[in-house]
Amino acid sequence: MLEVKNLCISYGKKKDKKTVIDDISLTLDKGQIISLLGSSGCGKSTTLNAIAGFLEVDSGDILYNGQTWLDTSTQKRNIGVVFQDYALYANKSVYQNIEMPLKMLGMNKKERKEKVETIAERVGMASFLNKQVSLLSGGQKQRVAIARAIVKNPTVLLLDEPFSALDAALRKGTRDWVHDLVKEMGIPTIMVTHDQEEALSMSDYIYLLHDGKMACEGNPYDLWNLPCNTYTAKFVGNTNIINYNNKTIGVKPQDVLYQKTSKLLGIGILIRMDYAGDDAILIYQLEDGQEIKMIKSAHSDIKEVVELYGRRLIEFDENGNLIKEREVKLTPMLNSLTLEIEGVI
Numbered sequence: 001m002l003e004v005k006n007l008c009i010s011y012g013k014k015k016d017k018k019t020v021i022d023d024i025s026l027t028l029d030k031g032q033i034i035s036l037l038g039s040s041g042c043g044k045s046t047t048l049n050a051i052a053g054f055l056e057v058d059s060g061d062i063l064y065n066g067q068t069w070l071d072t073s074t075q076k077r078n079i080g081v082v083f084q085d086y087a088l089y090a091n092k093s094v095y096q097n098i099e100m101p102l103k104m105l106g107m108n109k110k111e112r113k114e115k116v117e118t119i120a121e122r123v124g125m126a127s128f129l130n131k132q133v134s135l136l137s138g139g140q141k142q143r144v145a146i147a148r149a150i151v152k153n154p155t156v157l158l159l160d161e162p163f164s165a166l167d168a169a170l171r172k173g174t175r176d177w178v179h180d181l182v183k184e185m186g187i188p189t190i191m192v193t194h195d196q197e198e199a200l201s202m203s204d205y206i207y208l209l210h211d212g213k214m215a216c217e218g219n220p221y222d223l224w225n226l227p228c229n230t231y232t233a234k235f236v237g238n239t240n241i242i243n244y245n246n247k248t249i250g251v252k253p254q255d256v257l258y259q260k261t262s263k264l265l266g267i268g269i270l271i272r273m274d275y276a277g278d279d280a281i282l283i284y285q286l287e288d289g290q291e292i293k294m295i296k297s298a299h300s301d302i303k304e305v306v307e308l309y310g311r312r313l314i315e316f317d318e319n320g321n322l323i324k325e326r327e328v329k330l331t332p333m334l335n336s337l338t339l340e341i342e343g344v345i
């Protein structure tokens, strides 16, 4: 339904011109949630702004149901946007904020009232309709921002780092209700985030951007288990990338073990230990100077000098791309079935 094809965007003019989006393509199907994932400055918001119609593109196309959107105004695209800072009218009431897009559509008062009340009920803000937005908590403002974005039944919902202003305790619960809400309402959604956990838990499909280019795309399981390249492996899963028998190998911190049941990586000396609640992140240095991260229960026996083994080694070629032709048996993390997965030794 929504297709972005070979999008290129630059900022500046003539000799100051800088390409920030370089040949990006993506697809958003009905009822799907997709994420644009990547570090700061990789071009996530620029892509979102182009889809919303806030920005002109240099080349490529944005199509909705097969028709180009490039000549269609932002308003006619009927997109719902939730900005990072919510962009609510602080001195207006919750009701007035949610009502705003309906007024812009020219809807009559009675219809507006019905829609605002229904959506406020849906996001749990029905009893706050007369309250001024400046008096709400961060989580409540977020609910109002989402209600305002979806009240007009948008073609597509765009979420730009929607959870970044919330504290850690609130973020997980908010992620779940936003996910369930847009899924239940069947609103196709694009979320921009730099947080891999957020992308993995909320999305049907993830596009990882790097320096304005598409680094990798896939569903969360594939992106985690079979990263297209070393950049993706490091970004998603914080994978160790090491030289192993003259091969470039990725091994996730969870897959580094003391047990002799898997492949020997070398003898490691513990050089750093960071506590992360029940787990500890251990950094070992191998004899050849390479460092390996390992995640282990902080309550278990932690050794200072130890043989380290890798449970799953993912092999990359000399350009850092996943070697796909290899097919070997392994036991994946998520279940005990033996599956054939490409690129893993």
Ligand SMILES: Nc1ncnc2c1ncn2[C@@H]1O[C@H](COP(=O)(O)OP(=O)(O)OP(=O)(O)O)[C@@H](O)[C@H]1O
Residues within 6 Å of the ligand: 011, 012, 020, 038, 039, 040, 041, 042, 043, 044, 045, 046, 047, 194
């Ligand atoms: N209006 C602008 N004029 C010039 N350069 C810009 C403008 N907006 C963004 N950029 C540049 O374009 C690149 C992509 O920016 P963009 O905001 O899309 O990245 P992002 O991935 O969303 O980053 P963040 O996570 O920090 O918001 C960056 O190098 C940024 O400095």
